[in-house]
Amino acid sequence: MDRVLLVVDDEANILSALGRLFRRDGYTILSAGSGQEGLALLNKTTVGVIISDQRMPGMTGTEFLSLAKEIQPDSVRIVLSGYTELNSVTDAINRGSVFRFLTKPWEDDLLREQVAAAFAHYELKINYENLSKELLLKNAALEKATQLLESALVGAEGERDFGMSVLKVTQQVLHQAPVAVVGYAQDGTVAVSNQMASRLFPELCVGLGINGALPPAIRTTLASGQAQGYHAMPDGHRYFYQATPFKVGDAELGMILTLIPLLDNAEKTGLDR
Template sequence: MVRTLLLVDDEENITSALVRLLRGDGYRILRANSGEAGLQLLAQNEVGVIISDQRMPGMTGVEFLSKVRDLYPDTVRIVLSGYTELNSVTDAINRGAIYKFFTKPWEDDLLRANVQEAFQRYEMKMENVRLTNELQQANEALLRINRELEQRVEDKTREVMLNLNVLKISQEVLEHLPVGVVGIGDDGVIAVANRSAHRLFAADGSRPMLGEAAVDIIPSELLLCVVGEGCRKLQEKIQLSNRVQANCWCCPMGESSASKGIVLVIEADI
């Protein structure tokens, strides 16, 4: 960061003396011969520290620096004054318009040290502003992310509730079908069996089917349809264990879902 210093004094010999004193410290130094000229330079440049004479025609140093405080509050403002002007300068210090003041003639080393300190103060202010802005931006970004996550959760919850409702409806439809429906996983275990299937294969529903091995419940002739691909109807009717004749269809799963296994549909002659 370039350290820019503004010197404001209507006496050119004063600003020249200050330039000679401070230019070796690496500052970019701007000069103005009045408060109005100083305000114009401030509008065009980012200035960190201002040194202004108190007694100037048209606008005193205190008046100038009071305006600067309102327009550019982060600047560090120093005034040079005579002993006879201390009351007005002290009042300005109390109101926060001025950071420090030096009487004329000034002590070179003390003024240089205080200008250095003033720039450190200004840079600390600007760093705090930068960090505050970054924190605000981070908080705003976090707020946006939270809102997006909340919306996604809401959308996902709505989708889950819709799917759950569809699943309940599908289950109810399945239970009321006049044909038996049995879903068998690729591990050979029964995963789905409706009410009609229980009546056909599980002693009128008294024997549980879910989680049981299909070979222990389903007739072997019916399980032969597992061989082959595509949905197909068995050529001949199957004789169930209760002497009931049935037409049977076999459909492999996975065409429109990630499910694996088969679905058996049994239409019994009752």
């Protein structure tokens, strides 16, 4: 994901200094000398983080950032100005128009850290939204698979053939699902591991314990009682994982662990095809 940073300040020397500072971090940097110029750029380009001066002629920084929020609500907005402007920024912070208030003159390393944190916040928000969209797509795909299952069973003859058809098609749907699925008993014994799960965790084996096959970070999260989180594999691909109880009636027999690839992975591996 390209990190695009918009810097808005009516002083050309400030724009130049910030451009030099952030260029070393690999950002795509856009510069605007006024709020109006900044809004024009936002109408043309998706921006992750916005840094704006507060005291500018024609439009203050908080006024500009309030309008910027309407154009790109996901962007992370930062005011960079003097201590004397803090009171005028407080209301904008409370209304959610401003993510953080940083002061001039700035300390280079601290400012770079804050902007890096702002991009991490932005990307987490975008990944969550993409994950929600991805889950909708996966649900639609599973619904379609269910319809195919029902169609496949129409021609089944007799109770035995019907049962065998259900089992065969269900196994194929589970095995080829575009998400990793692992089912394990309450004592940790693995009962089910589909194709994608086995590819992610080669040590998974039906009949053996799940803990030995999972990365320590996932084991720690699940052991703490948390049911979900994000995990990066050694190859850099990231996944959203979630553990849900497997129940029959009121009896809880074990857990189902699913791992869904984030959209960033699709660009690298073709997982969305």
